Amino acid sequence: MYNELARLQDASAPDAEMAELPDYPEVAMAVYGTINNQHSTILETVERMTKQVEVDTMLKNARRDNVEWAWVPNWAETYVFCITIASQRWMPTACASLQFARNFYEREKSVKWAESYYHEILKKSTDTDKLSDGTGFRKELIDEVKKYTIEKHLYIEDSVFEYDPLVALSWQRLAEGKIEKRDITLLEHEYYEMTMKKIHPEWNHMQVYKVSAK
Structure with a gap:
């Protein structure tokens, strides 16, 4: 090939x-x-x-x-994982995100790590203070986004929920103060998605996600 x-x-x-x-x-x-x-x-x-x-x-x-690569998702791919990689456009093959793209075909290790890190995030009580200082967002907003993003299995259908390695990596960068533009985009997206879920509780997750991703 x-x-x-x-x-x-x-x-x-x-x-x-x-x-x-x-x-x-x-x-x-x-x-x-x-x-x-x-x-x-x-x-x-x-x-x-x-x-x-x-x-x-x-x-x-x-x-x-x-070689440089670009991830081109098809219309059915709505995972944050796919959209985030696609948003980075052309990237060197050595880019860390492309290593996670490789793991898309063998997700066991990366998803297992993400699950472990999600639980680690939930144990922390001071991380949102640091995130608030680093991003400029109110701590109360960060607290809400954290609960929604990391405990999303409480809010969406079991058939849709999965532990997302890129979300875990993004939260790790935010917590360590190594903030990138895509991490801010993630926070904004999750907050908007959470807000739409409150306004339209009858919507399923895919409906909320598609509106929030526009």
């Missing part, structure tokens, strides 16, 4: 080098884990591992050739 993309872009690039294949212990562990997981099948696990090699091959050669 990498060679074909280079050809379509009329780019001069060496032939792609294949990424390292998973070794026997890794495959065995994945299969064993699947056998003990009633929500997955061996076929799905093999497909996931195959796709991962494909993604790793793309990234390996893109880094080698200093």
Whole structure:
């Protein structure tokens, strides 16, 4: 696929080098884990591992050739994860956000980390003071946004809720004072979404999100 993309872009690039294949212990562990997981099948696990090699091959050669990437979501992709990456436009392959884009195809580790960090955020009581000082937003507003954003499972449908790695990363930057423009955008979006939910309690989350994302 990498060679074909280079050809379509009329780019001069060496032939792609294949990424390292998973070794026997890794495959065995994945299969064993699947056998003990009633929500997955061996076929799905093999497909996931195959796709991962494909993604790793793309990234390996893109880094080698200093390629820039842009995430282009389709109309059905409304996750904050997808919209946030797309908003960053063209980025170097080495960009940390693109490492999370890679994990979009194998989300277990990043989502698990996000879940852990969400719980860590909830244990903190002074973080909103720091966020208020760093962003200029009122502490009361930050408190509301924190509760809505980090405890969103209380407000939206179970089928839609997921722990979002990019939201967790954004909150981490905010808490550490390493604030970026996209972090402010996240706060504004979440506050507007929360407000629309209060005005229209009969709306489901996707209706609220689409209005808030405009």
